[in-house]
Amino acid sequence: MKIFVCIKQVPDTETKIKVAADGASIDSTSVKWVMNPYDEYAVEEAVKLREANAGAQVFVMTVGPKKRAGEVLRTAIAMGADEGVLIDSPENIEPFVTAQALAAAIKTEGGASLILTGKLAIDDNASSVGQMVAELLGIPHSTVVSKIQYTAEHITAERDIEGGAKEISQMTNPALIGANKGLNMPRYASLPGIMKAKKKVLKELDLAGLGVAAAGKTKVLSLELPADKPPAKLLQGDSSAQSAELVKLLRDEAKVL
Amino acid sequence: MAKILVFVEHSNGKIKRSAFELLTAAKKSGATVTSVAVGAGSDTLSAELSKYGSSECLFVKSADFNLYNPELFTGALADVIKKTGANIVLASASGLGKDLFPRVAARLGAGIISDATELSINGEDVVVKKPVYSGKAFAKMGFEPSAIKIVLMRANQLPIAEAAGSTQSTEFSPSQVGLKTLIKEVVKGTSEKLDLTEANIIVSGGRGLKDAANFKLVTDLADVLGATAGASRAIVDAGWVSHGMQVGQTGKTVAPSLYIAIGISGAIQHLAGMSGSKVIVAINNDPNAPIFQKATYGIVGDAFEVVPKLIEEFKKVLHH
Numbered sequence: 001m002k003i004f005v006c007i008k009q010v011p012d013t014e015t016k017i018k019v020a021a022d023g024a025s026i027d028s029t030s031v032k033w034v035m036n037p038y039d040e041y042a043v044e045e046a047v048k049l050r051e052a053n054a055g056a057q058v059f060v061m062t063v064g065p066k067k068r069a070g071e072v073l074r075t076a077i078a079m080g081a082d083e084g085v086l087i088d089s090p091e092n093i094e095p096f097v098t099a100q101a102l103a104a105a106i107k108t109e110g111g112a113s114l115i116l117t118g119k120l121a122i123d124d125n126a127s128s129v130g131q132m133v134a135e136l137l138g139i140p141h142s143t144v145v146s147k148i149q150y151t152a153e154h155i156t157a158e159r160d161i162e163g164g165a166k167e168i169s170q171m172t173n174p175a176l177i178g179a180n181k182g183l184n185m186p187r188y189a190s191l192p193g194i195m196k197a198k199k200k201v202l203k204e205l206d207l208a209g210l211g212v213a214a215a216g217k218t219k220v221l222s223l224e225l226p227a228d229k230p231p232a233k234l235l236q237g238d239s240s241a242q243s244a245e246l247v248k249l250l251r252d253e254a255k256v257l
Numbered sequence: 258m259a260k261i262l263v264f265v266e267h268s269n270g271k272i273k274r275s276a277f278e279l280l281t282a283a284k285k286s287g288a289t290v291t292s293v294a295v296g297a298g299s300d301t302l303s304a305e306l307s308k309y310g311s312s313e314c315l316f317v318k319s320a321d322f323n324l325y326n327p328e329l330f331t332g333a334l335a336d337v338i339k340k341t342g343a344n345i346v347l348a349s350a351s352g353l354g355k356d357l358f359p360r361v362a363a364r365l366g367a368g369i370i371s372d373a374t375e376l377s378i379n380g381e382d383v384v385v386k387k388p389v390y391s392g393k394a395f396a397k398m399g400f401e402p403s404a405i406k407i408v409l410m411r412a413n414q415l416p417i418a419e420a421a422g423s424t425q426s427t428e429f430s431p432s433q434v435g436l437k438t439l440i441k442e443v444v445k446g447t448s449e450k451l452d453l454t455e456a457n458i459i460v461s462g463g464r465g466l467k468d469a470a471n472f473k474l475v476t477d478l479a480d481v482l483g484a485t486a487g488a489s490r491a492i493v494d495a496g497w498v499s500h501g502m503q504v505g506q507t508g509k510t511v512a513p514s515l516y517i518a519i520g521i522s523g524a525i526q527h528l529a530g531m532s533g534s535k536v537i538v539a540i541n542n543d544p545n546a547p548i549f550q551k552a553t554y555g556i557v558g559d560a561f562e563v564v565p566k567l568i569e570e571f572k573k574v575l576h577h
């Protein structure tokens with residue numbers, strides 16, 4: 001059993017975002033890079049499946065600039081993944097380019113029994129790569145998944161949808177799963193895991209070698225920071241006065257009632 | 258001349274507001290606008306859609322389409338886009354839209370931008386704005402001119418306006434292929450309320466409520482306002498409420514007209530999910546809580562005192 005986990009390195013949520021000189025990307029000089037939070041659930045689920053299935057192997061893959069992106073693979077290996085594949089790319093390529101590279105690399109590596117990703121990456125917020133990889137490989141997918149059950153032939157997935165409802169689907173293997181929060185509790189890397197990850201030799205590929213063009217169908221024209229909000233209007237008096245004033249403002253000033 | 262296809266979401270024939278928003282934006286651009294809808298009731302929609310400028314509604318009535326199956330829907334939508342020759346496709350950035358359309362885009366080699374909050378269509382040129390980096394920046398994005406352009410819009414972002422259309426309704430039978438996905442069942446959620454992602458008013462509670470039982474303050478206020486209740490991750494993780502109610506980076510992204518945060522500190526991960534709300538009210542006993550930096554109106558006070566008073570005041574103005 002060969003499990004591929006596609007993960008992405010993203011700026012830590014706490015990082016202050018600054019616009020770069022080109023006006024269309026972020027200034028990455030002081031960015032702290034971390035694993036996309038949803039990808040942690042994907043890695044954890046893969047490692048759990050490996051532990052439950054003797055002989056299984058977990059390959060983590062990422063598409064990103066070689067000078068930084070290997071780190072996220074080492075984080076996943078420290079959590080228990082076996083092998084890392086780094087696909088070098090320019091910064092800020094679009095999801096479809098990433099998906100083409102991942103699909104080509106999974107084929108190059110001999111195909112998957114199961115593919116896991118996070119349900120979305122918190123940087124470009126596109127929630128697209130997983131479904132695109134599944135399409136390019138001609139396999140079924142389910143995203144926003146908070147529970148799976150894997151057997152030799154099928155995978156059953158519970159997908160979270162609006163109103164707290166769940167869609168339960170059964171897919172013929174291999175399939176792609178996009179992990180949601182709730183799928184599991186990602187483990188912390190162990191000390192031996194961290195030591196192993198440091199020494200691990202990553203397999204390196206690049207877009208050109210996989211026959212994928214870096215140019216996409218969409219482009220970022222500009223990046224803007226949100227305008228500063230005026231300070232909140234703080235309501236005065238006791239709780240009765242505050243409440244009455246708030247209701248009046250919501251009705252007459254903000255006009256949202 | 259642009260040909261725009263709008264994917265209409267509905268449940269058993271009840272059309273979601275987001276579809277009217279998309280039709281309005283499409284029609285305003287001067288393009289020919291075609292609607293497509295699938296599943297039970299999809300054959301009954303054309304009259305209502307025509308009021309917002311739709312010139313034809315293509316529908317797929319087959320019972321196979323009553324439940325969402327990604328593979329089945331991908332084939333159908335790719336077929337419809339090819340058949341209509343649409344070069345712009347608009348759909349909602351709903352759970353279904355965000356799951357389905359990236360796969361459709363990959364099949365057609367189309368460009369796709371999801372989670373847009375602003376949309377401008379000028380002839381065949383489409384420019385959108387979307388939040389990136391957890392809402393800490395906005396990207397203005399465009400497409401390669403020759404590409405089929407797919408935009409997934411967040412709900413409640415665009416105005417609705419009636420416009421002349423036509424009630425033509427045409428059945429469409431997509432080509433069926435061998436499916437590797439079987440939808441076994443849909444387990445209903447417990448809430449009858451609008452989902453957080455579609456709600457116009459949201460009342461959310463956090464750890465400041467001290468105890469699971471006190472979340473009733475939030476649901477009581479939500480009931481008075483006809484609002485949907487939400488939560489911070491702290492109380493989801495504590496097991497007070499279900500994960501479906503979590504707002505934030507690892508929960509739902511919401512953009513209501515009014516968001517009321519009660520006993521929520523305003524951590525960056527929470528703000529990531531709700532800072533797009535039009536009006537934000539914060540009720541918190543700590544004047545230095547970061548939520549006040551994002552709030553439109555703030556009440557520095559004890560939630561246990563303020564919220565019952567607020568419920569009384571709202572009752573006075575809302576139910577005469």
Ligand SMILES: Cc1cc2nc3c(=O)[nH]c(=O)nc-3n(C[C@H](O)[C@H](O)[C@H](O)COP(=O)(O)OP(=O)(O)OC[C@H]3O[C@@H](n4cnc5c(N)ncnc54)[C@H](O)[C@@H]3O)c2cc1C
Pocket residue numbers: 037462463464465466488489490491492503504505506507508509519520521522523524525526527530540541542543546558559560561
């Ligand atoms: C990777 C990651 C992802 C995350 N994703 C999310 C997410 O999606 N959503 C999310 O919400 N969080 C998320 N978090 C957690 C986030 O960092 C905060 O821990 C969380 O939002 C805090 O919840 P809270 O505001 O309810 O609790 P607290 O931060 O404990 O705040 C409680 C507030 O209540 C106030 N209070 C106390 N008593 C009263 C009273 N009597 N009356 C009025 N106010 C009172 C306090 O002053 C305080 O401001 C994430 C964290 C990480 C690391």
